[in-house]
Amino acid sequence: MERLSFASESLSETEAFLSSAYTPMRIGGRPERTGTRVERRAAEGLVVDELAFDYTMAYDAGCLERICLLTIHEGTVVDTTGGKEEVHGPGETFLISQPDRPYTGEVRSASYTITMFDPDVLTSVADGPGPGPVRLTGQRAHSPDGDRLLARTVAYLRDDVMATTAAEQPLVVATAVRLLAAAALASFPHTGLESGPTRADGRGAGSDTLRRAIDFIEANAHRDIGLAEIAASVPVTPRAVQYAFSRHARTTPLAxxxxxxxxxxxxxxxxxxxxxxxxxxxxxxxxxxxxxxxxxxxxxxxxxxxxxxxxxxx
CATH class of the missing domain: 1.10.10 (Arc Repressor Mutant, subunit A)
Structure with missing residues (x-):
C-alpha cells in the first residue's frame, strides 16, 4: 500500500503536487493564506485521499480517467464546468467529473475525502448490465439517503480498510472497491442497464446454472470475483445467476x-x-x-x- 503526505503554503508547489497526484491542472486565486494538506492511502485499484485547504483555490483540470468522488466535511466546493455553478457542501458526496472530461471549479476553505476507482468496476457490479458500459449520468446523489450511504461507505474505506493493515490484503481492497462501486450505483443516476428481465434471464435460471455457479465460487473464493465473473463462468446473464440463486437456494450469489x-x-x-x-x-x-x-x-x-x-x- 502506498502512503503519501503533502503539506505546503506555496501555490506553485501545490499545483505541481495536484497535477502529479490527479491530472494536469492549473490553480489560481489571490489568497492571504495558502495552507494545503493531503494524506493519501492507495492500494491496487483504490485511492483514498484526505485533503484540507484553508483558502479559496480555483482549478482548471484535465481528464481523471477514473471515478472520483468527493465527500465534503467542511467548507464548499463549487463546480463551474460548462459555465454553470454547482455548489456542494458538508455532508454531500458528489462526482467531480465524468472520467473522460476536463473540469473546472473552486475549493473554498474546504476539507474533504476523495475516493477514486476504475470506471469498469461499475459495469462489473451492476445488476443485469446491458451491452454497453455502465456510466454515472449525474454528479449528485438522487436522495439524502444516497448521500448517507456514500458517506458511510467512504468512512468505512478510509477508517476501517485503508488506515489499517487490512489494506495490505488484495482481497480486502478488491472487495472494498466493489462495495464503493455498488454504493455509487445505488446513489447516483446511471445508464447502461437493461430495462427489465429478458427471456434469456429466465431460461438461464435453472438448477444447472446454480450448480455451475456454486462450483465456480468454491474454486475461486480466494480471488477477486463478483457477479459478472460468476455469470461469465456458466455462461449466462448476471440476472439469470441471481434468479437461479433466489429460486433454488433462497439467497444471492454474493451472499x-x-x-x-x-x-x-x-x-x-x-x-x-x-x-x-x-x-x-x-x-x-x-x-x-x-x-x-x-x-x-x-x-x-x-x-x-x-x-x-x-x-x-x-
Whole structure:
C-alpha cells in the first residue's frame, strides 16, 4: 500500500503536487493564506485521499480517467464546468467529473475525502448490465439517503480498510472497491442497464446454472470475483445467476460467496497456530476488512468467537 503526505503554503508547489497526484491542472486565486494538506492511502485499484485547504483555490483540470468522488466535511466546493455553478457542501458526496472530461471549479476553505476507482468496476457490479458500459449520468446523489450511504461507505474505506493493515490484503481492497462501486450505483443516476428481465434471464435460471455457479465460487473464493465473473463462468446473464440463486437456494450469489469465504476463514482458524497467527490477518486474507463484522458473522454461523476458536476454546 502506498502512503503519501503533502503539506505546503506555496501555490506553485501545490499545483505541481495536484497535477502529479490527479491530472494536469492549473490553480489560481489571490489568497492571504495558502495552507494545503493531503494524506493519501492507495492500494491496487483504490485511492483514498484526505485533503484540507484553508483558502479559496480555483482549478482548471484535465481528464481523471477514473471515478472520483468527493465527500465534503467542511467548507464548499463549487463546480463551474460548462459555465454553470454547482455548489456542494458538508455532508454531500458528489462526482467531480465524468472520467473522460476536463473540469473546472473552486475549493473554498474546504476539507474533504476523495475516493477514486476504475470506471469498469461499475459495469462489473451492476445488476443485469446491458451491452454497453455502465456510466454515472449525474454528479449528485438522487436522495439524502444516497448521500448517507456514500458517506458511510467512504468512512468505512478510509477508517476501517485503508488506515489499517487490512489494506495490505488484495482481497480486502478488491472487495472494498466493489462495495464503493455498488454504493455509487445505488446513489447516483446511471445508464447502461437493461430495462427489465429478458427471456434469456429466465431460461438461464435453472438448477444447472446454480450448480455451475456454486462450483465456480468454491474454486475461486480466494480471488477477486463478483457477479459478472460468476455469470461469465456458466455462461449466462448476471440476472439469470441471481434468479437461479433466489429460486433454488433462497439467497444471492454474493451472499453465498461471503459464506464460502467465512467458511474458509473458519477452517484456517481451527488449524492455525495461535502463537503465530492472528484473527485479523486470517479475516483479511478472506476479504473481511472489518474485524467487528467478521467476528459477529463468525459467531452467528459457528456459535463461537473467532478469537476463542483460534485459541482452541470451542
Amino acid at each position: 453465498h460467496l461471503r459464506r464460502v469465504r467465512l467458511a474458509r476463514a473458519h477452517a484456517e482458524l481451527e488449524t492455525a497456530d495461535p502463537t503465530t497467527a492472528s484473527v485479523t490477518a486470517i479475516a483479511a486474507k478472506w476479504g473481511f476488512g472489518n474485524f467487528g463484522r467478521f467476528a459477529g458473522a463468525h459467531r452467528a454461523a459457528y456459535g463461537v468467537s473467532p478469537g476463542a476458536l483460534l485459541r482452541g476454546r470451542r
